[in-house]
Every structure is written in structure tokens, then in C-alpha cells.
Amino acid sequence: xxxxxxxxxxxxxxxxxxxxxxxxxxxxxxxxxxxxxxxxxxxxxxxxxxxxxxxxxxxxxxxxxxxxxxxxxxxxxxxxxxxxxxxxxxxxxxxxxxxxxxxxxxxxxxxxxxxxxxxxxxxxxxxxxxxxxxxxxxxxxxxxxxxxxxxxxxxxxxxxxxxxxxxxxxxxxxxxxxxxxxxxxxxxxxxxxxxxxxxxxxxxxxxxxxxxxxxxxxxxxxxxxxx
Numbered sequence: 001x002x003x004x005x006x007x008x009x010x011x012x013x014x015x016x017x018x019x020x021x022x023x024x025x026x027x028x029x030x031x032x033x034x035x036x037x038x039x040x041x042x043x044x045x046x047x048x049x050x051x052x053x054x055x056x057x058x059x060x061x062x063x064x065x066x067x068x069x070x071x072x073x074x075x076x077x078x079x080x081x082x083x084x085x086x087x088x089x090x091x092x093x094x095x096x097x098x099x100x101x102x103x104x105x106x107x108x109x110x111x112x113x114x115x116x117x118x119x120x121x122x123x124x125x126x127x128x129x130x131x132x133x134x135x136x137x138x139x140x141x142x143x144x145x146x147x148x149x150x151x152x153x154x155x156x157x158x159x160x161x162x163x164x165x166x167x168x169x170x171x172x173x174x175x176x177x178x179x180x181x182x183x184x185x186x187x188x189x190x191x192x193x194x195x196x197x198x199x200x201x202x203x204x205x206x207x208x209x210x211x212x213x214x215x216x217x218x219x220x221x222x223x224x225x226x227x
Contacts, residue, residue: 078118152184
């Protein structure tokens with residue numbers, strides 16, 4: 001819980017607030033685009049007029065809204081990856097001032113990681129949805145487990161890659177899987193809380209910075225920190 005508590009305590013940081021605003025703006029653009037695309041496809045396929053067209057538009061809007069809710073975590077995770085350096089640097093300035101600057105990953109690599117993380121979360125969310133339909137009653141548990149794995153592993157690897165190669169980040173993740181996924185499980189619970197889930201990108205990144213520090217100091221590498 002300590003990483004989450006520390007992350008929440010820093011929410012007033014201007015960097016955190018800026019990333020939240022940017023994330024909301026990008027999410028709004030994505031959802032408006034999804035809504036417009038859904039209506040365009042329905043009109044193009046059915047070509048209806050009059051009251052029936054209005055009813056179909058209403059159903060399409062409801063469907064697009066439900067789809068947007070399902071896509072929230074994948075889109076939020078992908079957007080968060082683009083702002084990892086800003087959030088992680090703010091956390092390190094506040095809690096670990098003695099830590100040397102990280103080598104920022106190339107922009108194209110960050111974009112690729114964002115796309116891959118979003119697709120991974122989307123694929124796992126689809127699997128969870130199918131299993132929830134086939135095995136009623138397990139939907140919430142499956143969704144929570146899938147989200148915990150996806151955002152836990154995804155955010156941790158992305159944060160760790162600021163200071164090491166992907167192979168090293170993967171190796172540390174495997175050795176500390178329980179700690180990483182345990183934090184991911186806590187973050188996954190936030191996705192169920194309206195409005196709080198909008199903070200998932202910054203809280204996820206910040207929490208994994210703290211998790212990485214706890215792992216590295218526990219292994220004796222001695223990241224300097226302000227406790």
C-alpha cells in the first residue's frame with residue numbers, strides 16, 4: 001500500500017495535474033472519435049430515415065458508450081505510457097532527489113510501447129469478457145485479475161526501462177512478480193471507482209517508481225531516497 005499512499009499524497013503536484021488534464025483531453029478525443037465512427041458505420045450499413053433512424057442512432061450511441069467504458073483502461077494505459085518520463089521524474093525529484101537523471105527512451109520507442117501496452121490490455125480484457133459470459137459470476141474477478149496483470153506489468157516494465165534495458169527490466173520483473181502484481185491489483189481496484197479511475201495513469205506510473213525503488217534498495221543497489 002505504501003507506493004499507492006505516496007502516489008496519492010503527490011496528486012497536488014503540478015506535473016501530476018498536467019498529465020491528468022492531458023490524459024482526459026486525449027481520452028475525450030478518442031471517445032468522440034469512437035462515437036462518431038460508430039454512428040457513421042451504422043448509417044452507412046443501414047441507410048435508414050425517419051423515426052427508425054433516430055431509434056437506431058440512440059441504440060448506437062448507447063453501444064458506443066458501453067464500448068468506450070470497456071476501452072477505458074486500454075486507452076488510459078496507452079496514454080499514460082506517453083507521459084512516463086514527466087510523472088516518474090516528478091516522483092524522483094520529490095522522494096529520491098539523490099538519484100541520477102534517467103536516460104529518456106526515444107520517442108518512437110515510447111509510442112511503440114504505448115501501442116503495445118494498450119493492445120495487450122485490450123486483448124486480455126476481451127478474453128476476460130468472453131470468460132465472464134461463458135462462466136457467469138466470475139466477470140468481476142476475471143476483469144480485476146486481467147487489469148492487475150496488464151497495468152502492473154506494463155507500467156513497471158515501462159518505468160524500469162528508464163534506467164535499464166528491456167531485458168534487465170523483464171528479469172527484475174520476473175524475480176519480483178508478486179510485488180509488482182500486488183501493486184497492480186491495488187491499482188486495478190481504482191478502475192471500478194468513478195472519477196478516481198481517471199487518475200489511474202499518474203497513480204500507476206508513480207506507484208511503479210516507488211515499487212522499483214523498493215526492489216532495487218532491497219537488492220542492495222542503494223538508490224538514494226528521502227524517506
